Amino acid sequence: MIEAQNLSKQYGEKAAVDSVTFTVQPGRVTGFLGPNGAGKSTTMRMIMGLDNPSGGHVTVNGQPYAQHRAPLREVGALLDAKAVHTKRSAYDHLRSMAATHGIPASRVKEVIELTGLGSVANKRVGGFSLGMGQRLGIAAALIGDPHTVILDEPVNGLDPEGVQWVRHLAKDLASEGRTVFLSSHLMSEMALTADHLIVIGRGRIIADAPIQTVIDGQGRALARVRVRADRPQDLIGSLAGEGVTAQILEPELVEITGVDARRIAEIALRDRVLVYELTPLQLSLEDAYMQLTQDEVEYQSQNPEPVTTISATVEGR
Template sequence: MIEAHGLSKRYGAKSAVDNVSFTVQPGKVTGFLGPNGAGKSTTMRMIVGLDRPTSGKVLVNGQPYARHKAPLREVGALLDAKAVHTKRSAYNHLRAMAATHGISAKRVNEVIELTGLGPVAKKRVGGFSLGMGQRLGIAVALLGDPHTVILDEPVNGLDPEGVLWVRHLARGLASEGRTVFLSSHLMSEMAQTADHLIVIGRGRIIADAPITEIIAGQDKIRTLVRTDNPRDLLLALDAPGVAGVEKEGGLLEITGADPRSIAETALERRILVYELTPQQVSLEDAYMELTRDDVEYRSQDLVQEPVPAGTASGKGN
């Protein structure tokens, strides 16, 4: 279990993490999400004692990480897969880590097999691909057979087979009653892996709930409609909270009106509709809605914003 209590970290005048409190429970996969610069990596570094909190505290399995007599057996972490001596082989790197923590050579061979490093175990790490480097980092995290596993962007650089392997690994560890805490920018993968989500923005927790609740909490009725008269339909749907985006080919994305009411309105106005498809809110939709005001580094917005029904669609007449 990981318990953060009023955790804060400042770098001069900048607050990287601001009074954060949360609990990561054993027996489930907890995802850690947030925009770049939100404080995810700083929080993870404080959990394993690499950064000292300005205030507050964080406990792992009941006590600070630094107080564990055998920390690698308590917590396995992948924070920077590149933090390896490039002239060592994967096997020698793992063997050196094991020797300093009283872990047997048998366990080294076990994690090499588990992570698929067998064919490259005797090769120098400096020649590894990004994906193989990630697998080595995960092998180090699992070396002590820890109760708690922390993985920062574990699927970075992995091929589809590797991504699927990490998903099964995380869920398998959780099923054994371990605490699994991981971050990823791949929303589709997080949606299939995590049971619970903690979302951070600008150093503060903005959501902490089961993934199903987070998606349901952002659930807005959204329907794709294809018609030969998109502007007339938008005008006809004029009502508070109803908005639409006109796309190419007569396609509309309507929010705030259910499919039945759209169909009834179209029938009353004698507007031909030949596609009416309800859309389910995804984790990505929910995440973007949650963090829209907490993005520190924003690219130019190229996405057309919805316009209220009953107004012009935003295109020239």
């Protein structure tokens, strides 16, 4: 378990992490999300004792990381896959880590096979691809068979098979009752892997809840409606007012946000607009995340293709 209480990190006048409090529970995969510069990496470094907090404290399995007598057996972390001696082989790198904790060579071989590095175990790490380096970093995190695993962008550089492997690995570790704390910018992968989400923005926690709760909490009713090609404007006119957004995707297809499918059907029937198709849509994790963090992004890009929308509000009858 990871427990942070009023955890802060100040760099000059900038609060990289601003009094955050959260608990990462065992037995589930907890995703850690946030825009660039939100404080994710700083928080993970403080968990691992690599940065000292300016305020508050954080413990792993009941103690600060530095106080564990055998830290590799308590927590394994992938924070920077490049933090290796490039002239060592993968085997020698892992064997030297294992030796500090009296971990047998048999465990080194286990994690090498587990991470798919068997064919390159005796090759110098300096010649590894990005994906192979990530696999070695994960092997290092698992070398002590730890109770808690922290992985920062573990699928970076991995091919589709590797991405799927990390997903199953995280779930398997959690199913064994371990604490799994995982950060990634790949929303589609996080949606498939995480059970719970902690979202940070500008150094503060802005969401801490099960993944479906985060999605539902940001979602407005969304549906796509297919009508006769000359009737989209009639349907939009029936939704006259403010609060509902209607976007024409194709001559016959309208996407409507802010009113549920049943109400759309009632209004279409009332105003004699023939509906060929009415499909309620589920908000994606990416959509929910973008809505949740829209005011927390420090570096924003311009959308090269602005979307034209039409606003309307359903007026009850």
